[in-house]
Amino acid sequence: MSIVVEQLARRFNRGGSPAVSKVSFQAPEGAITSLLGPSGAGKSTLLRLIAGLEIPDEGRVLIDGVDSTQMPVQQRGVGVVFQSYALFKHLTVRQNVAFGLEVRRVPKAEREARVEEMLRMVQLEHLGGRYPGQLSGGQRQRVAFARALAIRPRVLLLDEPFGALDTRVREELREWLHALHERTRLTTLLVTHDQQEALEISQHVVVLSEGRVAQAGSPSDIYDRPASPFVASFIGGASVLRGHVQAGRAAMGALSVTAPAAAREGEPVHAFVRPHDIKLAKAVAGAASASTATGRVERLKPVGGYVKVFLRLPSGDEVTVEVPRSEFDALGVAEGDSVRADVRSATVFVGDYSI
Known part of the structure; x- marks a missing residue:
């Protein structure tokens, strides 16, 4: 069951910037497609347009090849799970899961069988008589999944379903969602x-x-292969190094990497370097190469199994390097020491860059 979005647009304030502007994409059949972006990027508005909870100003939504743009929510065959769970506090778990089936007038025997099937699927069959307030956050979210799946949706729409949960529960539910998707x-x-x-x-x-x-x-x-500076900066927590094209390379002070093929001599460039794409070593005289530079360790920040090293290069640029704890211990450096930074990979774009 594929989802195709064609030139979808939605503006809430006349004359203001659109929340969604000419968006087109296709969600492959049987796959999980993530709508990823920072706050205010239009993700939730786009999901609501696909669900039928908002009507677009322009464009179309096709579900399994059928134009569903003006179709009521109930006829689209979508199951929706929200971050806030949206469970009815006065109804039991079993009654919450049955709610959509009752609205659709599913016969009682079939409804009860479906509810028990869904509770087994989300591993909550022993909690059917409890109320939402008697459940943990992870359990409430699984009830929300069961309710969405009970109506046998053609597509499943999830609006930051794990955002309100703590890190451990969120990671557990990711694995649970993966297993659920493998089944369904x-x-x-x-x-x-x-x-x-x-x-x-x-x-x-x-x-x-x-x-x-x-x-x-x-x-x-x-x-x-990020297609733009925004994607390169948003994905992976990259540091930005600025320079110019010299003899076919992006030269950033003492450091240089391969420049884009179309770059012209003297053009400004900026390289995005991710924290794990830099290898650190003790500074040794005469050991530098085009892809290495000697930098000063400004600050160290241990984070679990790795150490964040905040490094200042001779150009004045600052980069963040993530070093596994065992490698860092063997490196034996402290704040203020000089180290050799070897850039193993970088994504380079032509033009000026400003944050």
Whole structure:
């Protein structure tokens, strides 16, 4: 069951910037597609347009090849799960899961059987008689999934379903969602601002910025081949180095990397370097190369199994390097020491760059 969005636009204030502007993409059948972007990028508005909770000013939504743009929510065959759970506090778990079936006038015997099936699927069959207030956040979210799945939706729409949960529960539910998707193979759209979440559980990613599609593709395409400076800066926590083209290379002070093929001599360039794409070593006289530079360790910040090294290069640029704890211990450096930074990979764009 594929979802195709064609030139979708939605403006809430006349004369203001559109929340969604000329968005087009296709969510592959049977896959999880993440709508990824910062706050205000238009992700939730786009999901609501697809669900039928908002009506677009322009464009079309096609579900399984059928134009569903003006179709009521109940006729679209979509199941929606929100970050806030949206459960009825006065109804039991079993009654919450049955709600959509009652609205659709599903016969009682079939309804009860479906509810028990859904509760088994989300592993909450022993909690059917409890109320939402008697459940943990993770359990409430699984009830919300069960309610959305009970109506046998053609597509599943998830609006930051794990955003209100703590880190451990969020990671557990990611694994649970992956297993659920393996069983159901439902075409799924997931709204998230968490790039790790999107890259970890999606087969397709649509990166949004200011209501527009910045890039769409597989997680590896988005991560390894960012199409624009915005995508390169948003995905992976990259540092930015500025320089100019010299003899076919992007020269940034003492450091240089390969420049884009179309770059002309003297043009300004900026390189995005991710924290794990820099290898650190003790500074040794005469050991430098085109892709290395000697920098000064400004600050160290241990974070679990790795150490963040904040490094200042001779050009004045600052870069962040993530070093596994065992490698850092073997390196034996302290704040104020000089180290050799070897850039193993960088994404370079031509032109000026400002944050």
